[in-house]
Every structure is written in C-alpha cells, then in structure tokens.
Amino acid sequence: MSHFGRSGPPDITDTYSLLVLNITFRTSADDLFPLFDKYGKVVDIFIPRDRRTGDSRGFAFVRYKYADEAQKAVDRLDGRVVDGREITVQFAKYGPNAEKIQKGRIIEPVPRSRNRSRSRSPRRRYRDDHYRDRDHRRRSRSRSGERYERERDRGKDRYSCRRSRSHNASPDYSKGRGRGRYDDERQSSSRSFDSPSSQRSLSPHKVSPARGESPNRRSHDGRSPTPRNASSLGRPATHTRSPRNSDVDE
DNA sequence: GTTGAGCGTT
Numbered sequence: 001m002s003h004f005g006r007s008g009p010p011d012i013t014d015t016y017s018l019l020v021l022n023i024t025f026r027t028s029a030d031d032l033f034p035l036f037d038k039y040g041k042v043v044d045i046f047i048p049r050d051r052r053t054g055d056s057r058g059f060a061f062v063r064y065k066y067a068d069e070a071q072k073a074v075d076r077l078d079g080r081v082v083d084g085r086e087i088t089v090q091f092a093k094y095g096p097n098a099e100k101i102q103k104g105r106i107i108e109p110v111p112r113s114r115n116r117s118r119s120r121s122p123r124r125r126y127r128d129d130h131y132r133d134r135d136h137r138r139r140s141r142s143r144s145g146e147r148y149e150r151e152r153d154r155g156k157d158r159y160s161c162r163r164s165r166s167h168n169a170s171p172d173y174s175k176g177r178g179r180g181r182y183d184d185e186r187q188s189s190s191r192s193f194d195s196p197s198s199q200r201s202l203s204p205h206k207v208s209p210a211r212g213e214s215p216n217r218r219s220h221d222g223r224s225p226t227p228r229n230a231s232s233l234g235r236p237a238t239h240t241r242s243p244r245n246s247d248v249d250e
Numbered sequence: 251g252t253t254g255a256g257c258g259t260t
Contacts, residue, residue, distance in 0.1 A: 019257055048258050061258055085254095096258045 015043045015063040016070040017092035024083040025056045031083070036062045039076055040069020061092060 020032065029045040036042050047060040064070035070091070078089040 017258085021256065022254075025253080046258055057256085057258095058254060059256065059258090090257095092257060094257050098257090 015065060016067050017095070018062040018064065018070055018074060019090050019092045020060040020062055020077075021058070021088040021090070022085060023056075023058060023060060023087050024085050025058055027056065027060070027083050029060065032060055032062060035077060035080070035082065036064075036073050039073040041065040062089075 018036075023032070027047075029047050032047075033042060033045055036045070041064060043063040043065050045060060045062050048057045049055060050057065062070075062073070064073065074089045074091065077087065080087055080089075
C-alpha cells in the first residue's frame with residue numbers, strides 16, 4: 001500500500017524500524033523517504049492508514065538497513081520540522097505482530113501467550129469513538145477461539161431447541177446474530193446495496209416494518225419476554241425444565 | 251473540511 005512497490009512486509013528481521021510520530025496527516029511515505037534516505041539506506045517506509053477512510057494516522061514507520069544509519073536518522077531527524085510540524089523520530093518498540101523490538105530490531109518472534117502487550121494503546125481518538133459508537137461494539141474481542149466456539153455452540157443449541165417448537169423465529173435470530181458479529185466494513189459495504197434492495201422489496205420509504213415485525217411475531221410465539229407462555233405453547237409445565245428455560249431465556 | 255497520543259501492512 002504505502003510502500004515503494006511491494007505489497008507485504010519485506011524482510012523486517014534484518015532491518016531497523018523507526019517510529020516517526022507527530023507528522024501531519026497529509027505527509028506520505030514519499031515525503032519522508034528523501035528525508036530519511038539522506039541519512040542511510042531506507043528499506044521501506046510504511047504509514048498506517050485508516051482502512052475505511054484511508055487517511056494517515058499521523059505516524060509512520062521507517063525501516064533502515066543498518067542500525068548506525070537508523071540511529072543517525074533519529075539523531076538528525078528527531079525534532080525536524082516537516083510540513084510545518086515537528087516530527088518525533090525514535091526506535092520502534094513493537095513489531096507488526098507485536099514482536100519485541102530492541103533498538104528497532106526484532107529480537108523475538110512473538111510470544112504466543114503474551115501478545116496483549118499492546119494494550120497500552122487505548123486508541124481514544126474522536127474518529128474511533130465515532131465509528132465505535134456507530135458500530136455499537138467493536139470486534140476486538142478476539143481473545144480466543146474457545147469462547148467464540150462455546151458461544152456459537154450455545155446459540156446452536158438454542159437454535160435446535162427453538163426450531164423444534166417454531167421454525168419461524170430461527171432464521172430471524174440467526175440473521176441477527178450473524179450481522180451483529182462483525183459489521184465493521186461489511187455492513188458499510190453491504191449497506192450500499194442492501195439499502196435500495198430493502199426499499200424495493202419490503203418498504204418504499206422505511207425498513208422499520210421489517211424489524212418491527214420480527215419482535216411482534218416472537219412475542220406471539222412467546223420467545224423470551226414471557227417464559228410462561230412457552231410452556232403453554234408447546235411444552236407442558238415441567239419444573240425440571242424451569243431452570244434450563246431460564247438459562248435459555250438469557 | 252475536523253483531530254494529535256501513539257507502535258505497523260500482504
């Protein structure tokens with residue numbers, strides 16, 4: 001992307017990464033290249049950008065081939081005014097995959113049980129907050145596949161149970177869960193095509209009826225708001241299922 | 251069109 005012509009991360013094991021902070025949001029790798037290349041052999045320059053908007057995040061990574069050159073660049077370019085703003089050049093502490101880095105060089109691959117060292121970056125920017133608010137919740141819950149699998153298993157159990165009694169609520173629930181999982185860019189991308197489609201198929205002016213109908217039907221089936229209704233619906237009142245019903249109702 | 255502590259992509 002923001003490289004010189006490569007697609008992925010080159011051989012960073014033998015390179016020294018420099019972190020350039022406080023740069024303008026308009027500064028690109030091409031602008032930093034001549035500055036850093038003057039003090040040494042720059043292998044690659046990468047500027048993290050927003051995947052949605054594509055704007056720079058305000059910092060860049062410059063990889064040198066030799067440590068002495070990187071050190072010199074830090075000493076010479078640190079505090080240099082670029083594009084009307086004073087930049088901060090320092091050695092990177094973490095690698096692309098949260099590897100431990102010493103003097104900009106990766107000294108350790110990446111611990112498979114300690115990759116949360118980057119928790120120190122809260123990312124409290126107004127943009128992230130804005131997007132987070134729109135997405136309701138972020139998908140940074142990727143702690144382990146274990147929990148995810150268990151949760152999914154639980155949903156399947158409910159799915160089967162619900163399907164036995166009524167099959168009209170199952171697709172609705174499944175769809176809702178699938179969408180709510182990770183709608184980071186998919187929703188944004190799909191919404192463009194989904195919006196007109198929904199308007200033509202369901203409602204010419206609103207999509208509310210589609211969702212308003214779901215809870216209405218579920219309420220009729222006695223899904224969760226009224227557990228007692230479930231017993232009278234298809235399953236006789238059995239105190240043995242009571243505790244389980246409560247759990248399922250959650 | 252905005253913002254400003256920080257640690258990164260195929």
